[in-house]
Amino acid sequence: MTVQVSTRVSDQQAELFKDTAARLGTTASDVLRMFIASFNAAGGFPYAVRVRQDAEPFDSEREATDFADDMSMRMLDETR
Numbered sequence: 001m002t003v004q005v006s007t008r009v010s011d012q013q014a015e016l017f018k019d020t021a022a023r024l025g026t027t028a029s030d031v032l033r034m035f036i037a038s039f040n041a042a043g044g045f046p047y048a049v050r051v052r053q054d055a056e057p058f059d060s061e062r063e064a065t066d067f068a069d070d071m072s073m074r075m076l077d078e079t080r
Contacts, residue, residue: 005032010065017031020076
């Protein structure tokens with residue numbers, strides 16, 4: 001049996017996700033399946049996740065999203 005897993009993201013994030021997946025030679029759906037398989041095999045995130053001691057909470061969801069967008073773009077730039 002299979003189930004559908006879904007989430008909501010902005011149109012811009014969805015398009016970037018699909019475009020990046022295509023540039024990697026795969027689909028957004030396959031990327032999500034790979035992440036879920038890696039997450040389950042690792043028993044959590046398949047990469048280091050930690051809270052910095054000097055971290056301050058974001059004032060809004062928009063501020064957190066902007067931060068994540070900027071971080072993603074910097075990571076993409078580093079892989080090119």
